[in-house]
Amino acid sequence: MVEYPHNVFSSVYSLKETRGGAVTVDSTGVHGTTPSPQPSNRRISIIVPTLNEAENVDALIGDILGSTSALGQVEVIVVDDGSTDGTRQRIIAWEADPSARGAVRLLARDGERGLAQAILAGAKRASGEILVVMDADLSHPAQRIPDLVKPILDGNSDMAIGSRYVPGGSMPGWPAKRRLMSRAAALLAWPIADVRDPMSGFFAVRRERLLEAGVRAEGFKIGLEVLARSGEMFRVTEVPIEFRDRTRGISKMGWSVTIACLRGLLSLGGGAVSPGTATRFGLVGVLGMLVDLLIFRYLYSAGYGLALAHLSSFLAATVFNYSFNARWSFIGSARRGHEREGSRYLRFLAVGLMALFLRGAVLSFLVEIVRCPPTWAVVGAVGAAAAINFLGSAFYVFAPEDAPSMELRWRIAALGIAVYLLALRLFYLGLPDLLMEEAYYWNYAQHLDLSYLDHPPLVAWMIWLGTGLFGNNPFGVRIGAFLCWFVTAFFGYRLTANLFGKSAAFRAVLLLAALPLFFAFGFFMTPDSPLIACWAGAIHFLERALLGERRRAWWGVGVCVGLGMLSKYTIVLLGPATLLFLLWDRPSRHWLSRPGPYAAASLALMLFSPVVVWNANHHWASFAFQSVDRLQNHPEFSLHILIGSMLLLLTPVGFAGMVKLLLPVLNRSGEPAAEMHSTRQRRFLLFFTLVPLFVFVIFSISHEPKHNWTGPLWLAALPWLARGMTPIAGRLTRTPGRWGRYAWPFTFVSAMLFYGAALHYLVLGLPPLRYPEGLRLVGWHDLGSQIERIEDDVERVTGSEPLVVGMDKYRIASELAFYRTHAEREPGGLAKREGIEGTNGSHLFGKNSLMYEYWIPPDKQNGRTLILVSNRADDLHGPGITSRFDRLEPVLQLLARHNDMPVARFYYRIGYGYHSPTPS
Numbered sequence: 001m002v003e004y005p006h007n008v009f010s011s012v013y014s015l016k017e018t019r020g021g022a023v024t025v026d027s028t029g030v031h032g033t034t035p036s037p038q039p040s041n042r043r044i045s046i047i048v049p050t051l052n053e054a055e056n057v058d059a060l061i062g063d064i065l066g067s068t069s070a071l072g073q074v075e076v077i078v079v080d081d082g083s084t085d086g087t088r089q090r091i092i093a094w095e096a097d098p099s100a101r102g103a104v105r106l107l108a109r110d111g112e113r114g115l116a117q118a119i120l121a122g123a124k125r126a127s128g129e130i131l132v133v134m135d136a137d138l139s140h141p142a143q144r145i146p147d148l149v150k151p152i153l154d155g156n157s158d159m160a161i162g163s164r165y166v167p168g169g170s171m172p173g174w175p176a177k178r179r180l181m182s183r184a185a186a187l188l189a190w191p192i193a194d195v196r197d198p199m200s201g202f203f204a205v206r207r208e209r210l211l212e213a214g215v216r217a218e219g220f221k222i223g224l225e226v227l228a229r230s231g232e233m234f235r236v237t238e239v240p241i242e243f244r245d246r247t248r249g250i251s252k253m254g255w256s257v258t259i260a261c262l263r264g265l266l267s268l269g270g271g272a273v274s275p276g277t278a279t280r281f282g283l284v285g286v287l288g289m290l291v292d293l294l295i296f297r298y299l300y301s302a303g304y305g306l307a308l309a310h311l312s313s314f315l316a317a318t319v320f321n322y323s324f325n326a327r328w329s330f331i332g333s334a335r336r337g338h339e340r341e342g343s344r345y346l347r348f349l350a351v352g353l354m355a356l357f358l359r360g361a362v363l364s365f366l367v368e369i370v371r372c373p374p375t376w377a378v379v380g381a382v383g384a385a386a387a388i389n390f391l392g393s394a395f396y397v398f399a400p401e402d403a404p405s406m407e408l409r410w411r412i413a414a415l416g417i418a419v420y421l422l423a424l425r426l427f428y429l430g431l432p433d434l435l436m437e438e439a440y441y442w443n444y445a446q447h448l449d450l451s452y453l454d455h456p457p458l459v460a461w462m463i464w465l466g467t468g469l470f471g472n473n474p475f476g477v478r479i480g481a482f483l484c485w486f487v488t489a490f491f492g493y494r495l496t497a498n499l500f501g502k503s504a505a506f507r508a509v510l511l512l513a514a515l516p517l518f519f520a521f522g523f524f525m526t527p528d529s530p531l532i533a534c535w536a537g538a539i540h541f542l543e544r545a546l547l548g549e550r551r552r553a554w555w556g557v558g559v560c561v562g563l564g565m566l567s568k569y570t571i572v573l574l575g576p577a578t579l580l581f582l583l584w585d586r587p588s589r590h591w592l593s594r595p596g597p598y599a600a601a602s603l604a605l606m607l608f609s610p611v612v613v614w615n616a617n618h619h620w621a622s623f624a625f626q627s628v629d630r631l632q633n634h635p636e637f638s639l640h641i642l643i644g645s646m647l648l649l650l651t652p653v654g655f656a657g658m659v660k661l662l663l664p665v666l667n668r669s670g671e672p673a674a675e676m677h678s679t680r681q682r683r684f685l686l687f688f689t690l691v692p693l694f695v696f697v698i699f700s701i702s703h704e705p706k707h708n709w710t711g712p713l714w715l716a717a718l719p720w721l722a723r724g725m726t727p728i729a730g731r732l733t734r735t736p737g738r739w740g741r742y743a744w745p746f747t748f749v750s751a752m753l754f755y756g757a758a759l760h761y762l763v764l765g766l767p768p769l770r771y772p773e774g775l776r777l778v779g780w781h782d783l784g785s786q787i788e789r790i791e792d793d794v795e796r797v798t799g800s801e802p803l804v805v806g807m808d809k810y811r812i813a814s815e816l817a818f819y820r821t822h823a824e825r826e827p828g829g830l831a832k833r834e835g836i837e838g839t840n841g842s843h844l845f846g847k848n849s850l851m852y853e854y855w856i857p858p859d860k861q862n863g864r865t866l867i868l869v870s871n872r873a874d875d876l877h878g879p880g881i882t883s884r885f886d887r888l889e890p891v892l893q894l895l896a897r898h899n900d901m902p903v904a905r906f907y908y909r910i911g912y913g914y915h916s917p918t919p920s
Contacts, residue, residue, distance in 0.1 A: 044074040044149055045128030045207070049118040053136040054086040061094050061104060063142035071146060078136075079107045079122040116222040123210045132204045133223065134162075139244050140202040147239045148204040157237040158209055159226060161195055162202035168240030169197070178245070191411050193227040194502050195238055202241060209234075228408060280329040281393070284321055285386045292317035296378050306374060307764040307899065310363060311356070314385065318352045321389065330398035344397055350749050351392030354420065357756025359385035361427035364763050369430055369475070384423075391416065406726055407503045414510035417748055418489075421513045424756055425523050429482055430475025432762045433780045433898075436811035438525050439818045442467070442477050444851070446817075446836045451614035453621055453851050458566040459527045466525075472818075481529035485522030488512060488715075491536035495543055496719035499681050507722035514751045517649035517711040527568045528708055534564030535712040538574055539688060545596060546581065546588050547680055554596035555603065562607025569626055570692075570709065575601075577691035585683060618854075635702045642700040645707040650714065653747045657721045658714065662690065681719075688716035764899070771903045774871075776811075779896035779903040784819025786894050787908070791820070791838070791867060794910060798865050802910070804839045807870035810850050812906075813841045816869065845880050846917060858916035868909045876909040886913030 046064055050057065061076060068074045078091045094104040107125055109118065119133055130152050134140040144162055151157035163169050165186065171179060182199070189198040203223045210222070213229035227236070296313035300306065326344070359381040366377035395412065434442065444452055444460035445467065451457050462480035470476035489512050497505035512518045521528045541556030564571035578597065582588050591597055615622050647655050692713040696705055725744050760766060762778055771778060787804060794802045804820065806813030817839035840856045841849025844866070866885075868876050876891045889910040896904045 043128050044071055044130045045126035046076045046132040047119055047122035048134060048136050049079045049115055050083060050087050050136045051081050052083045052085045052087060054090055056136055056138050057087055057090050060136055060138055067142045067145055074103060076104045077107055077122045077126055079118040081109050081118055119222050123207060126207060129207050130204060131207050131210055134202045141241055144241050151237040152204055157235045159205040160237040160239055161197060161200050162241035163197035163200060163238040164243045165196040166238045166240050171243045173245050189224055191415050195236055198224050198227055281390055284324040284329055288317040288321040289382050291320050292382055297375055308767045314356050322348050325393060347397045351397055353753055354756060355385040355388035357760045358388055358424055360760045360764050361424055364431050365427045410726060411506045414506040418509055418513040428759045429478050430473055433778055434474055434818060435524055436815055438477055439814035440810050443814050443817055447855050450610040451622055453625055455527050456566045456611050458530050478525045481522055481525040484529040484533040487533035488536045491540040492718060495540045496722055498543060499719045500723045504723045507725050508718050511718055511722055514748050515650060515654055519755060528711060531564055531567035532712050534560045534567060535571055536715050539716050547684060551596055554600040558600035558603030562604035565608040573692040573695055577688045580691060581687040636704055638700045638704040642705050646710055649711055651747050653743045658717055661717050661720045685716050685720050689713055771901050775903050778898040780815040780819050783896040783906060784816055787816055788820040794865060801838060802865040802867050803861060804867045805844060807842045807868055807875040809848060810841055812869055813839050862915050864914050866911045866914050869906060871906050873907045876907055884914055885911035
């Protein structure tokens with residue numbers, strides 16, 4: 001027997017078995033044969049589908065018979081789909097050749113039925129319990145057949161694949177274009193299969209597995225069908241092969257095969273996708289687009305606003321599309337029954353709303369950012385909505401009854417939801433007004449430094465880079481947060497895959513995309529955005545170091561913790577968590593006497609050194625601000641606020657899942673207690689979640705915590721939460737599993753609708769809803785423009801530039817510094833210095849305005865004219881104001897508007913001859 005090659009790679013699937021029906025001869029298209037195998041003692045059957053391969057079959061069969069002689073008796077079944085070049089005659093000659101010892105058999109099919117059906121027909125006639133499938137063009141090396149079947153013969157695998165992409169595999173002579181296409185195909189199949197070369201057509205598998213999975217097979221790659229549809233704990237081995245390109249004959253690869261392959265991938269993912277479905281949906285979509293465009297152009301031309309015209313035309317088109325899709329496009333896939341009809345309608349409504357909100361994002365992006373005319377921009381918006389409608393209808397609304405396994409459905413759902421939310425964030429990224437905190441950090445970037453009073457400098461550096469590349473606009477400010485999410489998702493996926501496998505890793509990415517805390521910090525640019533990315537990287541490298549025993553992972557820990565400390569100081573809580581884990585976990589204690597952890601700490605401190613230098617030059621102000629000053633606040637029991645923030649950040653379902661993890665007594669998943677509580681993986685996740693959480697709990701007993709403080713620590717518990725989202729195999733009737741099966745989908749759909757509606761509301765509005773008075777999320781652009789006009793008028797009267805002062809802590813000054821000079825329209829580089837240097841904080845009147853005290857000293861403003869701005873009229877009265885000026889004008893009111901609706905009242909007062917307070 002042939003020994004295992006040293007570089008054979010194995011993986012295990014966790015996919016639920018699909019229900020397979022009885023196999024009949026009529027499904028194969030084979031005539032004159034019976035479906036049952038003929039009696040034989042041959043254990044291995046090699047199936048070779050052919051179509052016009054006369055130039056190759058002699059060499060191929062000779063190679064097969066020579067390479068398998070040590071395996072005992074094998075049979076070679078050549079399934080021919082109507083060759084016209086003499087292929088059948090050559091096979092018949094081999095059938096009669098005494099040297100073949102009766103091992104070669106021809107299975108002739110009348111009419112081409114596709115590659116998958118040809119292989120299935122051969123499998124039904126095969127007598128061997130192990131089947132080997134290979135191409136007839138000599139691209140698959142017959143010499144590797146013994147290596148393919150050995151893992152199965154030994155009972156170690158259910159399937160073995162000849163792989164180009166594991167070490168030892170290669171594709172000599174392949175042109176670059178074909179290599180790229182092959183990699184792209186493997187990437188498209190990546191969510192479905194857990195192997196590196198899922199599109200390989202050279203594989204060995206047990207006969208019953210092929211027949212079970214292939215009963216619905218269509219298209220070009222039946223091996224992928226087996227991988228996707230086979231049962232739970234399906235064991236797969238990848239054997240490296242040298243895959244040579246065809247040298248003789250004509251390749252069957254073409255557009256029709258490519259389209260069939262793509263359609264097969266979508267079908268495997270659980271979508272109601274077929275040429276007929278796509279054609280009918282396309283026709284309905286074209287008609288619906290015409291309805292949409294006609295109504296939009298009519299309403300917009302009649303003077304209705306952009307939002308109202310967009311919403312009205314979309315809703316009309318949605319009703320039209322649903323009626324025809326339900327009764328025509330998906331007539332073969334639609335579920336029946338009164339209850340299912342109602343459920344289907346609700347799903348369609350949800351998909352329609354998701355499409356509506358993304359359409360609004362695309363429309364606003366093209367109109368506001370690209371400056372495209374609305375009547376043309378709506379075409380792109382309609383196209384985006386049509387794509388969402390089709391995919392949502394095919395995979396969610398009209399999904400076929402024979403959907404794939406639960407695990408595979410979760411993978412496809414995770415991918416679809418994550419892509420949708422990424423598109424939603426990307427197109428809306430530059431549209432809503434900056435949060436007050438974002439505007440404040442933008443001012444950081446206009447005063448670049450080694451650190452700042454209330455935060456380390458990384459957020460400022462990232463905003464400086466983003467605005468330098470994309471201009472001083474909301475998109476340039478926020479692009480760093482958007483990219484940080486990808487870093488977080490990468491490390492979250494890797495961490496979860498290391499602990500619990502690929503399916504759980506997909507669900508972890510789904511959580512990172514949909515939970516409120518990760519969605520928000522992947523959109524709004526705050527110090528939490530890089531902090532969460534660095535925290536995720538630190539947890540990943542800590543797992544690799546502590547559980548994976550990877551010595552070099554400590555360097556990753558040092559880099560991530562160091563960069564995290566340049567974001568927010570709270571990442572230092574991973575230090576005590578690491579120390580306690582090292583002391584508690586016996587297998588990890590050896591690291592205490594090795595240089596890895598100490599090198600990581602040294603590297604982190606070196607990266608953190610700019611903050612130390614800044615503090616040393618500013619009387620340790622930042623360290624005091626984040627420690628002593630917070631503890632000196634008035635004591636107040638705030639544990640309920642901490643718990644409320646957790647519910648807000650995680651959603652109630654996510655919070656319940658975290659409680660289930662952190663309180664083992666509540667675990668009822670069906671997993672044995674010994675297995676649940678003794679694993680090092682669980683211990684790791686608990687330590688790196690509970691230790692930081694304990695610090696915040698203790699703090700909240702006597703002080704009020706910030707709502708976002710606990711956000712990063714949940715990254716350590718995320719893998720376990722993702723693992724528990726679906727019932728454990730074999731225990732699908734457990735109550736928590738059934739509850740989670742419905743609670744999580746409801747949570748994700750609700751989250752997507754909420755995010756889309758909220759962003760649409762902030763940018764375009766949601767007629768007939770109006771903005772509540774005092775809403776601080778919109779109207780800053782209009783307020784900045786009004787204040788700038790007032791500033792210009794005062795400058796014309798006085799002959800000198802006045803100073804604009806926000807009279808709250810920092811928020812108004814920060815927003816006005818950004819918006820009053822229209823900084824968002826400046827192309828690249830720094831914004832106009834007028835808005836930055838001409839806007840100041842309330843420290844001019846003895847109040848706290850954080851970094852403004854460092855940027856603009858009060859004594860440098862003596863004699864200047866000031867424009868005081870506040871959202872409260874009382875802030876502009878009193879001796880603290882009147883004593884600082886030679887003369888003051890009356891308090892006047894401004895009304896900030898957004899989408900032609902009033903949103904907030906502000907007040908301003910002009911003072912002449914300012915003089916700073918006398919230093920004590």
